[in-house]
Amino acid sequence: DQQVKQNSPSLSVQEGRISILNCDYTNSMFDYFLWYKKYPAEGPTFLISISSIKDKNEDGRFTVFLNKSAKHLSLHIVPSQPGDSAVYFCAAGSGTASKLTFGTGTRLQVTL
Amino acid sequence: DAGVIQSPRHEVTEMGQEVTLRCKPISGHNSLFWYRQTMMRGLELLIYFNNNVPIDDSGMPEDRFSAKMPNASFSTLKIQPSEPRDSAVYFCASSLEGRGLTDTQYFGPGTRLTVL
16 A cells, blocks of 8 residues: 555656656645655655645755645656756655655656 | 765675665764665665664564664664565665654665575
């Protein structure tokens, strides 16, 4: 029972265009969400997060949108750059608990 | 500053052998997490510690897996006996307080385990 789902295993986007990565969750107790980025042979690194009291959080080229009623969040990267090519993991947590539930990841490839 | 350190980076072993993975968290961090990454299930939390005490081990697959944190700067994840289905990348992560959204988890580079 995957509580956090990333249904697109891979995505290819042209440099300069927008990349949209999607994530769905089933547990209504989740109240904060994060995106992690992972390069090959490295551990995941934190990218951006959002609390359930917001519906949008922006950090430079990265914006995360949260739709609580649909239990859906998305990560927008604008403009996409070749260095953004990586695997992106969506994660969710609840309250002040440390435990994070991760999705299976989406591999983004930004082409020239 | 050194990040989370994991050893070995790669481990190849035969079915039935004991495997021990090691982790040194970031100095000053009070929470430590062990994750397993597979294609099918993504990143799964196996166990996490706070102030060296196991808090949640509900993700540990079965009794063959055990984890210890004898002090604030060292943790081990042991698999005995190992099986081919244990082949995966195992990550260790640490965080300052382990308190949700505001407390970023920092991951090590992972140990790629292959059980033949």
